[in-house]
Amino acid sequence: MKYCSLVLLLFCLHTQAQYVACNKCWNADSLGNHRVVVRVETGVPVARVIIPWRRRDEHPEQKRIIVEDATTSRKIDHVIIHSISREQADISFQAASGKGDYFIYFMPYKNAGSANYRKDYYLAPDTVAGNNKLTGEHASKPGSATFVSLQSIDSFNRFSPMEMIATAAETRALLAKYPAKDLLVFPEDHDHPIMMQRDLPYRWIKKGASTLFAGEAIKGKFLAFQLGVYALHDIRQATIRFSPLTNGKGQSISSGRLTCFNISGTGYDNKPMTMTVDIPSREVQALWCGIDVPADAVAGNYTGMATISAANTSPVSVQLLFRVRSAVAEDEAKPAGSDFSRLAWLNSTRAQQNEVIAPYTPLQTDSNAISLLGRKIILNADGFPKQVQTFFTPEMTGYSTAPFNLLGEGIHFHFTNKADGKDIRLKSAGLQFTRKEAGTVSYTATSTADQLRMQVTGTIEFDGFMHYEVVLTALQDLVLSNTTFHIPLLPAAAPYFMGLGEKGGNRVDSIHWRWNVAEKNQDGAWVGAVQGGLQFSLRDQNYVRPLNTNFYLQKPLLLPDSWGNGGKGGIDVWRKGTNILVNGFTGERSVKKGDTLYYNFTLLITPFHTLDTDFQWSNRFYHKYNDLDSIRATGATVVNIHHGNAINPWIN
Secondary structure, three states: OHHHHHHHHHHHHHHHHEEEEOOOOHHHHOOEEEEEEEEOOOOOOOEEEEOOOOOOOHHHHHHOEEEEOOOOEEEOOOEEEEOOOOOOEEEEEEEOOOOOOEEEEOOOEEEEEOOOOOOOOEEEOOOOOEEEEEEEEOOOOOOEEEEEEEEEOOOOOOOOOHHHOOHHHHHHHHHOOOOOOOEEEEEEEOOOOOOOOOOOOOOHHHHOOOOOOEEEEOOOEEEEEEEEEOOOEEOOOOEEEEEEEEEEOEEEOOOEEEEEOOOOEOOOOOOOOEEOOEEEEEEEEEEEEEOOOOOOOEEEEEEEEEEEEEEHHHHHHHEEEEEEEEOOHHHHHOOOOOOOHHHHHHHOOOOOOOOOOOOOOEEEEEEEEEEEEEEEEEOOOOOOEEEEEEOOOOOOOOEEHHHHHHHHOOOOEEEEEOOOEEEEEEEEEEEEEEEEEOOOEEEEEEEEEEEEEEEEEEEOOOOOOOEEEEEEEEOOOOEEEEEEEEEEEEEHHOOOEEOOOEEEEEOOOEEEEEOOOOOOOOOOOEEOOOOOOEEEEEEEEOOOOOOOOHHHHHHHOOOOOHHHHHOOOOOEEEEOOEEEEEEEEEEOOOOOOOOEEEEEEEEEOOOOOOOOHHHHHOOOEEEOOOOOHHHHOOOEEEEEEOOOOOEEOOOO
């Protein structure tokens, strides 16, 4: 045990220096991204080493250990793993070359996918017969081999000091210093981002908890920093409050210039937002904060306070000390974004003016009609489109004065009461416009019956995107045998179809589709003609955009409870009477008084604008980085610069 303590002490003193990047020194696809260098000083047949690796990954005992002779690059089959944990490992191996260095690879993996779309998995422990030939009887005492360093395949995969865990004993010793505390605060600069949630980094063991953050800020720039909170019991509704910063000479920086992104900010819709932050016991919460230093601030030292409080804790105040200075030349050479200053973009209020961009034209309203570039929507009293018209010529190069009507009758819902088999008749209170701007028009309508209330909020944007929120509230207990959503299209406006499992082309006579979000990214389709059509998508209040194509299974669609109804719902498309009917249905469901269901949907009115044939015939696009003379020789006139190449290696 004395040896283990000594090794751990030496490791603790030199952790940062010992984890080094050995750029492409080995084949990562077979050996993984991490290894240990150990040294055998004497010619022992079997060497034994204690490796204090402080790993953040869970269950290291379930990952393979590969030992390699550094002199011959040969794998050593005879290995004993006496013990292995996230804190350290005790390993014996056959020292085939005697004295010298040996490599121990500890997170080897394999790629079961392709080079572009990887499916990596860690290799399980090796159970081949060769490993069993070396037994505990052959093992030397710890100390016959010496831990030298930890190495990563490159700097990207290098574990930072913030990823080296504290041992359980170190954590207990730290907590023993603060027996009466609810939480501990560990201030950090942006160069040491907090990486772990359930472990303290060893860096914090050395530093200890603190109630002081000191940083250097530049006038006119945003400085990001962190306040790491370690909960000693469950913490509910953590908040943070900043005081103004003063320099003692009469100048100050307003508290409004300081922010905590975890707690509050500005949403994508330019509205204030507040988040609830709960911290489970013995977990770390990184509170990312920042100060937007005014460009006209007087240089000097400014001090203030950040007070962290929660619903069930006493407040903890952290002193903030910022040395504000003017920019110097080397600041401009620092890679953009490496200082986390772009966090300020999360609260940006830019591009919120809702301006109309070319070639689109401002929206115009006339009674219950809304006109936009090449299109017109006429609304019913219930808020749904009574008619959708387009004014594009069949060639798509100009506009016609005669409308091309899409709908055989208005878009509508049917709510069928199982008790009598009849549709519930809702009466509308009328349409009201709530927003009339050049880029957006919004409106509401409420329709009621004794059993149900339907509240409709519609929005149309200048490009032809329409979003509907349809909230259905039960005013009585009842059973609906079905809820159906109808888009009745004129046959001339529905010759083509794409979606719901159908490839783009001529619409088939009958389509019968059911929800299957586990496997398919389908919640709507497009139906239409060249000069006019509708794309529809059925959603609810919990809709989150899924990942597309081959990434879909990593984040699939959320089944909309209203439309999907536990697998009972679906969409049929067929000819009914004189129309082509898109029929979304839900099947039977029971509702209690006060229950609400969201039958949200979106519409895209196509086409969006005329074709610029002169541009299309005059330009040819090139989609690869290459020598410009070579590109010109192909006849290309426009080069699309994709990310991930020599001149644009990052997504910015």
